[in-house]
Amino acid sequence: MKFGHIFAEAFRAMLANPLRTMLTMLGIIIGIASVVLMLAIGDGIKKFIDKQLAVLGSNLILVQSDTRKSPGARARTGTTQTLTIDDAEAINRLSSVAGAVPVLNTFSQIAYGNTNANAQVQGTTSATFVIRNLRLGAGIGLSEVDVTSASRVAVLGKKIAEELFYKNDPIGQSIRIDNQSFQVIGVLDNEGQSFDMGDVGQIVLVPISTARVSLVRMQTPRSVAYIVAQSKTAEGVNEMVRDIEEVLRDRHRIRADDPDDFRVVNFGEIAKQGEAIGKGLAFALGFIGAVSLVVGGIGIMNIMLVSVTERTREIGIRMAIGARPSDVLWQFLIEAIAICLVSGIVGIAISMGLAAAVNATGMFELTVGVRAILIATLFSGFIGVFFGFYPARRASKLQPVECLRYE
Amino acid sequence: MLTDSTRTQDGNQRALIDVIDVKKSYVTNLVTTPVLHGVNFSMQRGEFVAIMGQSGSGKSTLMNILGCLDTPSGGDYLLDGKQVSALSRAQLAVLRNKTIGFVFQSFNLLKRMTIQDNVALPLIYAGVSRAEARRRASQQLENVGLGEYGQRQPNQLSGGQQQRVAIARALVADPPLVLADEPTGNLDTKTSVEIMSLLTRLNREAKQSIILVTHEPDIAAYASRLVRLKDGLVLYDGPAATGLQQMRSEQSEQELGMPANEVSE
Numbered sequence: 001m002k003f004g005h006i007f008a009e010a011f012r013a014m015l016a017n018p019l020r021t022m023l024t025m026l027g028i029i030i031g032i033a034s035v036v037l038m039l040a041i042g043d044g045i046k047k048f049i050d051k052q053l054a055v056l057g058s059n060l061i062l063v064q065s066d067t068r069k070s071p072g073a074r075a076r077t078g079t080t081q082t083l084t085i086d087d088a089e090a091i092n093r094l095s096s097v098a099g100a101v102p103v104l105n106t107f108s109q110i111a112y113g114n115t116n117a118n119a120q121v122q123g124t125t126s127a128t129f130v131i132r133n134l135r136l137g138a139g140i141g142l143s144e145v146d147v148t149s150a151s152r153v154a155v156l157g158k159k160i161a162e163e164l165f166y167k168n169d170p171i172g173q174s175i176r177i178d179n180q181s182f183q184v185i186g187v188l189d190n191e192g193q194s195f196d197m198g199d200v201g202q203i204v205l206v207p208i209s210t211a212r213v214s215l216v217r218m219q220t221p222r223s224v225a226y227i228v229a230q231s232k233t234a235e236g237v238n239e240m241v242r243d244i245e246e247v248l249r250d251r252h253r254i255r256a257d258d259p260d261d262f263r264v265v266n267f268g269e270i271a272k273q274g275e276a277i278g279k280g281l282a283f284a285l286g287f288i289g290a291v292s293l294v295v296g297g298i299g300i301m302n303i304m305l306v307s308v309t310e311r312t313r314e315i316g317i318r319m320a321i322g323a324r325p326s327d328v329l330w331q332f333l334i335e336a337i338a339i340c341l342v343s344g345i346v347g348i349a350i351s352m353g354l355a356a357a358v359n360a361t362g363m364f365e366l367t368v369g370v371r372a373i374l375i376a377t378l379f380s381g382f383i384g385v386f387f388g389f390y391p392a393r394r395a396s397k398l399q400p401v402e403c404l405r406y407e
Numbered sequence: 408m409l410t411d412s413t414r415t416q417d418g419n420q421r422a423l424i425d426v427i428d429v430k431k432s433y434v435t436n437l438v439t440t441p442v443l444h445g446v447n448f449s450m451q452r453g454e455f456v457a458i459m460g461q462s463g464s465g466k467s468t469l470m471n472i473l474g475c476l477d478t479p480s481g482g483d484y485l486l487d488g489k490q491v492s493a494l495s496r497a498q499l500a501v502l503r504n505k506t507i508g509f510v511f512q513s514f515n516l517l518k519r520m521t522i523q524d525n526v527a528l529p530l531i532y533a534g535v536s537r538a539e540a541r542r543r544a545s546q547q548l549e550n551v552g553l554g555e556y557g558q559r560q561p562n563q564l565s566g567g568q569q570q571r572v573a574i575a576r577a578l579v580a581d582p583p584l585v586l587a588d589e590p591t592g593n594l595d596t597k598t599s600v601e602i603m604s605l606l607t608r609l610n611r612e613a614k615q616s617i618i619l620v621t622h623e624p625d626i627a628a629y630a631s632r633l634v635r636l637k638d639g640l641v642l643y644d645g646p647a648a649t650g651l652q653q654m655r656s657e658q659s660e661q662e663l664g665m666p667a668n669e670v671s672e
């Protein structure tokens with residue numbers, strides 16, 4: 001007996017009882033959809049993190065002031081030490097540091113002619129372009145001179161430039177940030193999300209000196225919100241963190257047994273944590289998938305056993321006219337496999353639909369890859385074999401006389 | 408189908424069926440019920456044999472053994488010269504497929520399958536391609552007068568038509584032997600006559616060997632030879648006409664209240 005023929009018979013048997021077949025398939029469908037989504041989420045998170053690291057630059061850490069934990073230190077020194085531009089420069093001079101930039105942030109109204117937009121304005125220095133991998137689509141970036149002379153210049157993110165200027169050339173145009181005039185000198189080419197800039201396409205970069213003078217009013221003139229530093233190598237991040245802690249404790253005159261008045265945030269670690277959360281989510285989905293596959297598989301086994309009993313007479317007739325035990329075994333095994341494969345295909349289709357729905361929101365990218373489809377298909381076939389074998393074997397062991405006597 | 412060696416006449420011809428002292432008992436709940444007590448019976452190619460006997464006399468039990476659907480508890484059964492008890496289940500399936508066509512009392516067609524595919528199924532199991540199997544099935548349906556019904560489902564046919572389909576299925580692989588256990592048991596008299604005429608024609612024209620089980624003397628009369636079973640033993644084996652005559656006289660004796668002479672037999 002040929003396989004094509006057995007498959008045709010398997011589909012006929014499935015269609016003979018469509019509702020029952022569909023209910024049987026449900027467990028496998030859910031299981032396969034979960035497994036495919038698990039793989040897609042795993043891939044998606046990896047891509048998301050890679051993309052973020054590419055945007056924000058790798059081997060970055062962030063230094064924030066943190067005085068909550070050190071009231072003692074404050075009391076002794078009598079001053080509220082915050083991070084300053086001088087701290088940033090001191091960090092920049094460390095041998096393990098590739099670059100360090102001080103940052104001041106504000107959320108401001110940006111206007112060009114009659115067009116208004118709200119955006120995050122980040123005051124920083126020219127080194128930010130290097131350590132964050134920022135590329136220019138047009139014009140030039142901030143220079144050291146811009147910072148020292150506090151020029152009123154701005155570099156716009158790609159999206160906000162489009163929003164304000166539509167198709168016109170923004171370079172050299174004058175915009176107003178919080179009603180103060182700035183000249184656009186460059187437009188970024190980057191896309192994506194950054195840990196402290198939000199959507200890079202929506203950012204406005206200005207010299208930190210200008211930001212402090214015109215946009216952000218600080219009590220202490222040289223204070224900054226935080227400092228971002230990049231280590232020279234990936235392996236050097238921990239060493240750099242130690243160097244930074246040492247130099248800042250020294251500069252802030254913190255005694256040996258007093259806690260730090262700043263905090264170092266390691267983005268590599270955060271990315272790893274994000275990855276771990278993603279893995280956790282994927283694992284949970286994988287677990288749901290595995291459970292529904294096992295439950296679904298048992299359901300299939302159960303239905304196949306019922307089917308074998310219901311079709312005892314049919315088995316007897318087939319054996320009488322020449323079906324060998326192996327023919328009967330294949331018939332039922334292939335029926336179970338066919339149910340699982342169809343369920344697998346439906347599950348893949350559903351997960352693709354869900355992935356498309358998630359992608360449509362634009363927040364996260366899920367791609368159901370060839371690898372996921374292959375794994376899911378193989379897996380559903382395997383479940384068919386695993387849970388279909390016992391009923392099929394049972395059918396093949398039936399005695400023809402007894403089957404023919406069965407009512 | 409017939410080879411030269413089997414076509415040679417008389418004693419040196421290899422019998423199609425040789426049943427030698429076959430015994431069969433069923434074991435249920437540790438109780439052994441003997442059914443066949445040692446049946447001896449042989450059959451040449453081209454014969455048309457009717458088996459009769461009271462209900463429970465073991466006719467179906469014997470037919471199941473002859474059809475290789477069941478194995479004897481004792482004795483030997485040779486089908487076409489082959490010792491059947493030596494074969495595996497898979498080999499028995501192949502033997503049934505090639506050697507035996509079954510016709511059942513309850514037709515036993517497969518639901519959800521067209522008439523044509525039902526008839527083609529033995530060929531499919533024999534490894535014939537689907538197109539060829541369907542072609543030969545259609546031919547066989549023509550042969551039993553149902554050429555136009557190939558695409559119907561079994562439940563769209565009358566009982567008599569279904570039994571003709573079953574006969575077509577039994578014949579499609581060209582087996583040397585057809586076994587029919589009460590093929591007219593579920594049919595009315597007129598339809599029974601149609602079925603029996605068909606079987607008789609097959610026996611006369613195609614030299615088809617047929618074994619038929621029946622309760623009705625009118626049906627048995629179509630056969631040329633009669634085997635009567637009683638309590639698991641052969642009571643009569645000989646020409647059908649003589650055997651049926653004997654049965655009639657036994658019956659009238661019983662009706663007249665004369666002492667039954669079964670005891671002396």
Ligand SMILES: Nc1ncnc2c1ncn2[C@@H]1O[C@H](COP(=O)(O)OP(=O)(O)OP(=O)(O)O)[C@@H](O)[C@H]1O
Binds near residue numbers: 435440460464
């Ligand atoms: N599977 C079985 N298990 C136990 N006993 C059985 C089984 N099959 C048949 N028998 C017994 O064997 C005896 C013969 O049965 P069989 O079916 O051969 O009779 P039969 O001659 O075909 O009768 P009928 O004319 O009613 O069909 C009966 O007494 C029956 O009860």
Ligand SMILES: [Mg+2]
Binds near residue numbers: 466467468
């Ligand atoms: Mg019977």
